[in-house]
Amino acid sequence: MEGTGIVRVSADVALDPDSAFAQVVDELVEAFARVGVRFSPGSEGSVVEGRTEVGRVLTWTSGRQFSIDWRPAPWDHDLRLQVELRTEPRDGGARVEVEVRGADSLVHADPVEGTGWVASAIVAPLLRTLLPSNLGDWLTDRAARRPSGPGARTMYTDPVYHRPNFRLLLDTLHPGPSDVVLEVGCGGGAFLQEVLARGVRAVGLDHSPEMVRLARANNQNAVGEGRLQVTETEASRLPVPDRTFTIAVSTGVFGFLPHPLDTLREMYRALAPGGRLAVFEGTKELVGTPACPEPMASRIHFFEDDELAGLAREAGFVAVEVRHPELFRYAQESGVPEEALDLFRGTVGALLLVGRRPDG
Numbered sequence: 001m002e003g004t005g006i007v008r009v010s011a012d013v014a015l016d017p018d019s020a021f022a023q024v025v026d027e028l029v030e031a032f033a034r035v036g037v038r039f040s041p042g043s044e045g046s047v048v049e050g051r052t053e054v055g056r057v058l059t060w061t062s063g064r065q066f067s068i069d070w071r072p073a074p075w076d077h078d079l080r081l082q083v084e085l086r087t088e089p090r091d092g093g094a095r096v097e098v099e100v101r102g103a104d105s106l107v108h109a110d111p112v113e114g115t116g117w118v119a120s121a122i123v124a125p126l127l128r129t130l131l132p133s134n135l136g137d138w139l140t141d142r143a144a145r146r147p148s149g150p151g152a153r154t155m156y157t158d159p160v161y162h163r164p165n166f167r168l169l170l171d172t173l174h175p176g177p178s179d180v181v182l183e184v185g186c187g188g189g190a191f192l193q194e195v196l197a198r199g200v201r202a203v204g205l206d207h208s209p210e211m212v213r214l215a216r217a218n219n220q221n222a223v224g225e226g227r228l229q230v231t232e233t234e235a236s237r238l239p240v241p242d243r244t245f246t247i248a249v250s251t252g253v254f255g256f257l258p259h260p261l262d263t264l265r266e267m268y269r270a271l272a273p274g275g276r277l278a279v280f281e282g283t284k285e286l287v288g289t290p291a292c293p294e295p296m297a298s299r300i301h302f303f304e305d306d307e308l309a310g311l312a313r314e315a316g317f318v319a320v321e322v323r324h325p326e327l328f329r330y331a332q333e334s335g336v337p338e339e340a341l342d343l344f345r346g347t348v349g350a351l352l353l354v355g356r357r358p359d360g
């Protein structure tokens with residue numbers, strides 16, 4: 001590659017080079033998509049921001065290397081970078097190395113400004129990523145607040161520790177073929193799967209694009225039959241019609257919501273008169289247990305009973321109640337491993353909000 005190297009980052013990971021390459025490409029596609037940029041991998045691949053083609057793949061050797069001709073400045077056609085990513089064997093794992101070259105004009109034309117760009121636009125964000133607040137946010141998003149990555153896809157396909165909550169909700173709501181269910185924060189669609197088995201029609205909503213795709217894939221028959229629609233959205237504005245659903249439900253989501261009242265108002269709007277609401281959450285007693293470790297624990301809002309019931313009433317719901325049911329029996333029924341069953345004893349960890357949209 002020609003030109004002056006301006007960035008060289010490498011990291012040693014505990015995967016073989018082929019797997020590391022595949023995962024890095026997958027994660028880059030997702031990470032770009034989150035900021036509205038389309039990275040199409042492969043030898044004919046490209047990087048497109050809006051309508052602008054920013055990069056075109058020059059070389060692509062699966063499992064090993066790719067390079068991209070990158071134009072970061074449509075207003076300056078002379079400014080071209082070469083971005084190269086390589087994976088190679090290192091100490092039983094792989095070294096992933098990224099190198100950006102060719103920004104001579106950017107860095108050298110004005111030496112002070114060039115150095116400022118390197119420091120503030122490259123080094124500072126790298127170090128900012130390592131601040132406890134950012135690392136804590138990343139770990140929380142990755143696992144639960146906006147799940148992404150292979151671990152989350154496996155976990156939310158069969159969230160065995162959430163299944164007791166699902167059983168409780170099914171036992172509370174008794175959904176049947178005449179019901180139309182709205183689930184806010186549906187994750188990988190595991191609750192949807194259980195509720196669809198009762199013959200309902202359903203809509204699942206989530207703001208994680210990976211979870212939306214997973215929920216569709218895990219319920220592809222219901223999607224194909226037109227019984228299920230899964231849509232990516234923020235929970236404060238739900239893209240669903242008024243007065244349509246007989247049940248609105250959410251589990252393990254409200255503690256993450258910046259505007260829970262807005263979501264309750266939206267669930268109310270979406271419910272038909274007489275429609276039922278059920279929201280399941282953990283309580284602050286779970287903090288520090290395996291159900292709620294740091295850094296997630298300090299990024300969840302744990303509702304007090306009166307607080308959540310008050311929000312539901314403010315949104316318009318009637319017959320509002322907060323219950324603290326024991327989940328032990330549901331945990332036994334839903335296949336939670338024997339050694340973890342004790343986590344589900346007692347009534348302090350679980351909070352169930354129920355309510356109803358008034359008739360008429």
Ligand SMILES: C[S@@+](CC[C@H](N)C(=O)[O-])C[C@H]1O[C@@H](n2cnc3c(N)ncnc32)[C@H](O)[C@@H]1O
Pocket residue numbers: 144145146147156159162184185186187188190191205206207208211233234235236250251252253256257258
């Ligand atoms: C802990 S997971 C629970 C998933 C599923 N309900 C379950 O119990 O397995 C929380 C889910 O809520 C979604 N979520 C969190 N905040 C959200 C928001 N503001 N808008 C939409 N979805 C949200 C996340 O993307 C994630 O899928």
